[in-house]
Amino acid sequence: MEDSKIVELYWERDESAISQTQLKYEKYLSKIAYNILADLEDSRESVNDTYLRAWYSIPPQKPAILSAFLSKITRNISIDLYRKKTTKKRVGSEYAISLDELYDCTSNEGSPEKEADAKALSSAINSFVSSLPEEQKNIFVCRYFYFDSVRDIAGFTGSSESKVKSILHRTRLSLKEYLEKEELI
């Protein structure tokens, strides 16, 4: 079913909206949740919560790109769940690994975030990402939005894992430079 039709179903308060969403996006969302949580039970919980949250936020919202809208919800819920359950060992969570990688482009001083700063950071990251060349952008978003493993990404690009790693490394360094220039770190 087309996205616009599914969104219409939500607006009409038709419960098949959820099953249609599930049919079309279950696999896509499960992969994101699993990349973060590395646990099937938890992934399932977070994907199911995604449907519920979508049900309560459409309407009033009318997402233009349903997949991206849903992926943000799943990503949010999964990260929250991850943080809540930090005691649990997450072997192989791509989220955990990518967090470590991002130490490259942050400062050591932990500055408490105000909401205004968070907004500034979001818009800075948006313009940084959109300034990247196509392939570099895709690789960066795969890694830090979708939390795809380096190996998966190498599969998408058709290049070696070491090439992906070095592109990611380079991108993180330029992100750091960019954030410094914007005086965000």
Added chain:
Amino acid sequence: MKPEDIIDSMNNLDEKTIADTQKFRKKKKNKTWIKWVAVAACFCIIVGAMLGHFHFNPPQGNDPTVENTQLHTQNPVMKSNALTTAVYPKMVQYPIETDFDNGNGELDWRAYSEALDKWSEDFEQRSANVAQASKYSRFFTSTIKTFFADTKGENLVYSPVNVYMALCMLAESTDGQTRKEILDLLGANSINDVRTLANKLWLSNYSDDGIKTNVLANSVWLRDGIDYNKSTLNLLAEKYYASAFSGVMGSEEYNKALQSWLNEQTGGLLKEQANEVEFNRSTVLGLASSVYFKASWHNEFYEHLTKPDTFRGTKGEETVDFMHQRMTGSPLYTDDNYTATSLSFKNSGKMWLILPDEDTSPENLIKNGDINPILNGTTPKNTHDNIIVNMYMPKFDVASSMDLINNIKKLGVSDVFDEAKADFTPIMPNQSAFVNQISHSARVTVDEKGCTAAAFTYIGVDTEGMIVGEEVDFRLNRPFIFVITSDDSTPLFVGIVNTIK
């Protein structure tokens, strides 16, 4: 700042970027892909199992791999429902040079040219089967005009030949006024007319010789336990090359068989759409037609000339890849409201490309019948021969699905949709029925090398006030008889049960 802050702020990433990257994630380029798919396949099976809905039966024991998930999917299901499988005419394969190695890494010219001669001979014979486009033109132009009347600015793809075939089979299955209305729409005087035209159309479009694949496939889906007229089924098999299946309407297994058939016949191009087609529990007959087409350009585009440029569509400006080719010897046609040219495929067929003038739109051209000459196999008003056409063509991949019932009603067909009037006696002598569903999906993709396209039409014939949802308790709570028989109906055991303990 902590890494988490960056991660969190990524959640406000532009949605277009997220969606674009998702397209990129779907690309699978090299061998690492196989591994990735295997991992993804395992992942899906586990998740599928947890959520309790399978798309296929996971093989027992060993870890599933790419190969066996493929093999264990739909085919066995389809096989168990098959009654008859259509046999297509044999076709000589176009020889491939590498198959004619003389042992020293060189081409064995003699053997190769012999094979080539055989193919040309067969090709010429086949070319004699040309269907005359003019005989079908009334149907093509009237349906195109109706179906494209309101695109709402969306892409729309329609395969006239595909819908034509499906409706021909529907005409064969009906009688009286019901049939007459369909014949009128098809532009035919009698059912014999339809039969000859459809058969010609099938043969002239059938090609599977290694360079061009084009098959119009048909199938008939029957319901277990209903009487069908054998001679009509035979006729559908013979003239329409229609395979027949039988099963339990509304069961997951039978739905899957239909979806697999549609999916296989369309080369996997319409997977999503095929999986949405289902029988109802009240369905008594399903008619499915498909078309698959794949051909290379006569002159392929050079990949290095493909460059991004702006496409100004109904949804604003888009930057897309444009292929480029300098075409000599391809005429350019101009008419009052458009310019047109065509790209030929290897050996047969071409793709017409029609560009409306700035002050009009594709919908208007169709509505006003401006492009009818092209649809009818003639050429537009003015031909400019000695011209070089600098072709810039976006690579595209467009697909759409539509429900045709309302549109077909607009074209004067009504009885077949009316339970009180529809006459299906030629195929189901003892069963009242009416058409409840006609869905049509189509997709066309082009790139530097050529074009791949597929479409299917599914006509669902349902009934009311019978079998549907009826449940009968069968409780063996008093003495009863049992008979066990073998495959050939020989009774092996007979008994009476009067007491259980």
